[in-house]
Amino acid sequence: MPASPSRTVGSQTLARGLEALKAIADARDGLAINDVGELLGVHRTIAYRILNTLSDAKLIHRSDDNRYRGAAGLLQLTSAAHDAIRAAALPVLHDVANDLASTVSLLIREGNDAVALAVVEPRGPSYHVSFAQGSRHPLNRGAAGLAIQASQPPLSSEAEEVRIARANGFAITFGEVEPNMYGLAAPIKGSGPELAACINLITTRREVAEGAATAIVAAAERISSRLG
Amino acid sequence: MPASPSRTVGSQTLARGLEALKAIADARDGLAINDVGELLGVHRTIAYRILNTLSDAKLIHRSDDNRYRGAAGLLQLTSAAHDAIRAAALPVLHDVANDLASTVSLLIREGNDAVALAVVEPRGPSYHVSFAQGSRHPLNRGAAGLAIQASQPPLSSEAEEVRIARANGFAITFGEVEPNMYGLAAPIKGSGPELAACINLITTRREVAEGAATAIVAAAERISSRLG
DNA sequence: CTTTGCGTGTGCGATAAATACACAATCTAG
């Protein structure tokens, strides 16, 4: 296999369709056919047929005003593979977020990224930071990446911080993902070899991060036990 | 426009890709390349290229065991158009579900269907019925369809039951969607002309349905007010 | 060690599917 410097082979039509789908899902007020054609840089009739196919799949819906918006069929796509851990984690995340008045999230490993499966903000009008579910950052940056690696069996190639995190039961970092933000993460054990996960707290206040370790570790263990 | 009896024109490649995407998202333990090829009835290499494109879009992820599973990018597809009403409704739905120990849901109009944007089951080990979010049924069957129509300005063509529902502020039906199930629904007002919605309770017990009307109507109004 | 089998990734010619154009139909505005 000659190391391929080029991009992976794919299919143009599908890629265009997915691009259109994402754009429509993101648009708060829908997109018209011409918007989509322009966005994709293709003839209007191409967009028309792509939109037809997406509509047939119930992933988008054409409203009476001839604009396309995301359809409820998108909700069915939330992967069954992640449903179990999400369902187990959400109530715990809510409790912790409210107790600590901070944003907490559930992250899993996907390739070399940590991605947010769920993000829960504290109830009420407190100041707190947040970020979008589905967002991702590299595994080698931030507390979440350390905790996720620590949730897996030790590797000879792993960094020193991972070993420390595994020994401590949690990881804490500052400014590695976002400037001036503390991250505190604990691995979720027993999530299986194909599902490495952690729970993560993010805050701007040092004293919150340092005082939350036991609560976060306990929450991770509660989630683990709910997975049995 | 001559009434077209044939199917809408679309694009084959995109349709196959979406079919693969749905199958993978549904599979609890992922799919291998050959599974996908067989499922689509196409050559393995076609599936391979489709899966590449879906992976590039971060909608699926290829794990170390070479199986494809739904990726967290799917979460980003939840339509921005529905985010506002979902976020406004979810806490209210939780409260009502627990208070009444019944499954409650948020439904919106999509064409001639009512589709479930959110389904919340009561906490705890009580007996209750449920159904999947994203599922749909025709607008002209069940309490939800009546309530959704009642949330819109009156039409001359609308059924008598819709007028009654609008006058009462809620609708109640029995066995129209599922046998032996009571449905109780209240329109959510002020959701805009392109977003007709209702809140719906489903139960097997007549006394629960009949006693819940005021609570459901109040919940619908709480959601309305949270949309301002 | 070699052989066999299985699964993955890629190059390439044939062809079916996507593309872009032309035109019809519909609606709104003036």
Add this chain to the structure above:
DNA sequence: CTAGATTGTGTATTTATCGCACACGCAAAG
């Protein structure tokens, strides 16, 4: 009514897809 903007469809052209052939890596068997 005309003019313009938008949507939908038939159709020739062409390009992206298709499906095969083959190379590669790995693991179990001989």
